[in-house]
Amino acid sequence: MRARYWATAALVLVLVVVVVFAAFHASTGSTSRPAAFPVIADLGGDFELSRSGGVRVRLQDYRGQIVLLFFGYTYCPDVCPTSLYTLKLAVDDVGAAADRVQVIMITVDPERDSPEHLGQYVRHFHPQFIGLSGATEEVERVARQYRVHYQKGQSSPGGYLVSHSAYVYLLDKQGRVRAIFSASANKADVADGVRRLLRED
Secondary structure, X not given: OHXXXXXXXXXXXXXXXXXXXXXXXXXXXXXXXXXXXXXXXXXXXXXXXXXXXXXXXXXXXXXXXXXXXXXXXXOXXXXXXXXXXXXXXXXXXXXXXXXXXXXXXXXXXXXXXXXXXXXXXXXXXXXXXXXXEOOHHHHHHHHHHOOOOEEEOOOEOOEOOXXXXXXXXXXXXXOOEEEEEOOOOOHHHHHHHHHHHHOOO
């Protein structure tokens, strides 16, 4: 199990490095046309989870839109609120095309994050954001599809923390993963990736 986790983590790290490298060359004014983000064919896929109001949501419901997908939880003390705020800034930076971008947060803590609670949480960052939760096995299935690792920590009087991968997945209009941003990505890089995919036919 540990070997599998580190192999998965290494693969995702390589993909993140590729995204950062491409963004760097795009921002340094290279005279050659930057390559389009390739489709990461062995990662991701459709899923079905619940949003507030008990509405069942599938990824394919957002075909034709650019999706920024993030895994986290509402009791996360640091990386989750920071990442969601970065996504809020990135969506705002896109401007008039923001209505063609959907940010989705999938919980890694379905025990505490009901669809209603999660929905209220993400809307504090942006009214367009949606949060998805589900049964434990449903969340585990989606996490495997996107190679997200998470583990519940020891319980204490103050509750518990969940260690988890903290990547943002950039999905194109067909729902395919095209790039992965690290938690430290800035809003300009994310917004640039979104614009590049919006320009695609």
